[in-house]
Amino acid sequence: MAKFLTKKHLSRRTLLRGGGVALALPFLDAMVPASTALAQVEAMPKKRAGFFYLPHGTIMNNTPFGKDVDQWTSTGAGDNFQLGKMMTSLEPYKNYVTTFENIENNAALGSVHTFNPATWLSCVRPGEGSVPALATTLDQVIAQQLGQETALPSLEMATETTVQVAAGNGGFYAVTTSFAAPNQPLPMEFNPRKVFIQLMGPYDTQEERSLILSKNRSVLDMIADRTRTLQKDLGTGDREILSNYLDTVREIERRVQIAQNQDMSGIDVPAAPVGVFENFDDQIKMMFDLAALAYQADLTRILTLVMAAEGTDRTYPQVNVAGGFHPTSHHTNDPERIQDLIRVQTYHMEHFGRFVQKLAETPDGDGSILDHSLFLYGSNMGNSNQHDNYPLPEILVGGASGAHKGGKNVTPPERTPLANIHLTILDKLGIPQESFGNSTGILSEV
Secondary structure, eight states: OOEEOOSOOOOTTOEEEETTEEEEOOOOGGGSOTTEEGGGSTTSOOOEEEEEEOSSOOOSSOSTTGGGSOOSOOBOBGGGOBOOGGGGGGGGGGGGEEEESSEEOGGGTTOTTTTHHHHHTTOSOOOOSSSOOOOOOHHHHHHHHHSTTSSSSOEEEESSOOOOGGGTTTOTTTSOSOEEETTEEOOOBOOHHHHHHHHHOOOSSHHHHHHHHHTTOOHHHHTHHHHHHHHHTSOHHHHHHHHHHHHHHHHHHHHHHHHHTOOOTTOOOTTSOTTOOSSHHHHHHHHHHHHHHHHHTTSOSEEEEESSOTTOOOEEGGGTEEEEHHHHHOOTTOHHHHHHHHHHHHHHHHHHHHHHHHHHTSEETTEETGGGEEEEEEOSOSOTTTTOOSSOOEEEESOGGGTOOOSEEEOOSTTEEHHHHHHHHHHHTTOOOSOOTTOOOOOTTO
């Protein structure tokens, strides 16, 4: 059992205040009383959950070319566990990874794109009518249990607007993965500036927010005096953790400011919110950095990130794909277009892999943030050319404070409900339930 020997004892809820703002702190040794077992204190690391949604499936053994083009499917367990080629970025952390085969979600069956986002975390067929009628999604069930001690019970983000004509004209079930209640869809925020303000400055009104921003001052500048005072009272290890944390905040501030100050003269983009990066590499990196910061500062323990919108026509010249994501996903079994789609899907996985690496390298109590987290990464579509929902590409990543042991590919019976993974996630997070959505039971192999 881990114990910490420190002279100072700070509350886990300590804030650095100044200039009308308050900055939460990362976990520090100084938050644990001297000679106290970690499990006995308020500062004990908390479990976190994250859900990372990618539309349009993946290239598995689901085309006429079979395993010859399969870039997703993993095999084996333990020393024999081999990740699919698309997951190379997760290789250093494969002991945290569980992959699955034979997973189905019939809640979205036949809906093309329109039901995919909302049913990914609900596994419930939406109702008909002019008002939303679904079910509380998995992330929100968890937020009701694990998210009540943080400033934000949950955080819903996207890398781009989720309103896409090809995904059902922006209907209830195509624009979000998250429902706080059966009739309460949650918007996915894709403006980094707005997410940053949510995380770093809890203002009561828009007037207060505008006043702070009009000063054009950094959050860190406003709390500089308090930071210097605190650093004098911390041990060497805590000073380094705090310094690295503040460097991260400063870097995010710098990049958000760059986005805000972009010269839009001569560019007709009236619908683009200030703060959204024109360069998609910068945009997706920023959203992942904000997600990592939210976890590190314990501002939220549950978040969802839509990595690309359902039906998006975004192009990916950075990986030499000229066509839009959605048109490319309809590859018509053309080998060249299949390779284009693989490049796009690998690009997203690589960004997720960097996020996992960052959390693995971020201390959190007696381990890392990755050790105390459980993430679901996947899609609600299998073969995008056919709009099918079987088999689905899904993986679990993270230690869940010792409850999840990765390093294996799980092959349950054919057409195992996706909801069985969700039920298993709840169990690993200490929120056991008899059922979830259309589940038939926990996956005991996980």
